[in-house]
Amino acid sequence: MMLHLAQVQHNESSGGVELRLLACQQSENSWTVLNPEPIIPAVHGDALSDGVLVLLELSNTYEILSIKSAKDWVLDLLQKYLTTGVTPSFLQQEAERTEQWRQDLTLQSQDLTRRHLEMEARREQIQILEEDLKREKQQLESTAAQLKLKSEVESE
Numbered sequence: 416m417m418l419h420l421a422q423v424q425h426n427e428s429s430g431g432v433e434l435r436l437l438a439c440q441q442s443e444n445s446w447t448v449l450n451p452e453p454i455i456p457a458v459h460g461d462a463l464s465d466g467v468l469v470l471l472e473l474s475n476t477y478e479i480l481s482i483k484s485a486k487d488w489v490l491d492l493l494q495k496y497l498t499t500g501v502t503p504s505f506l507q508q509e510a511e512r513t514e515q516w517r518q519d520l521t522l523q524s525q526d527l528t529r530r531h532l533e534m535e536a537r538r539e540q541i542q543i544l545e546e547d548l549k550r551e552k553q554q555l556e557s558t559a560a561q562l563k564l565k566s567e568v569e570s571e
Contacts, residue, residue, distance in 0.1 A: 419471045420446070420485060423463040424454075432457040434471065434479075455479070 418440040426433050436453045438446045455477050457463065468485040495501075 416480060417473050417475075419473055421469050421471050423457065423465060423467045423469060425465045432463055434469065434482075436471075437468075453477075457482070 419436050420438040421434040421436050424433050424435055425431075433454045434457045436449050436455065438448050440446050455473075458479065463469065463482075468489065469482050470485045470488055471482050472480040474480055
């Protein structure tokens with residue numbers, strides 16, 4: 416079952432009423448505009464005025480399960496979004512700002528990762544230098560002990 420926004424139109428050649436499907440609901444707050452706009456016959460649509468917008472619940476085979484005026488739905492959208500300053504251009508600006516933030520955060524994350532790797536490399540270099548210093552100290556102490564021993568032996 417899918418919710419659609421449609422416009423009523425009278426077919427002059429057949430004399431019947433048709434519904435031009437304009438949009439389809441994807442999720443609670445997400446709709447897709449249909450292009451091209453499919454047209455389905457409206458059974459019992461004689462009471463509908465030409466050009467009126469309606470909400471349809473359709474089966475997967477495009478069978479009309481329910482039909483009602485879209486007036487309250489449109490007014491609700493106006494109340495929720497357009498009276499609070501949420502316009503398409505505002506939403507576009509917010510999307511662009513969000514994308515810029517995402518890019519900035521990605522760059523900051525990459526910079527932090529680079530700095531972390533540099534610090535790890537420096538830490539490893541410092542550990543290597545510390546080990547080298549310990550070895551040199553041990554060699555010097557060993558050499559000093561040997562020299563001391565040698566000088567003691569020579570002085571005897």
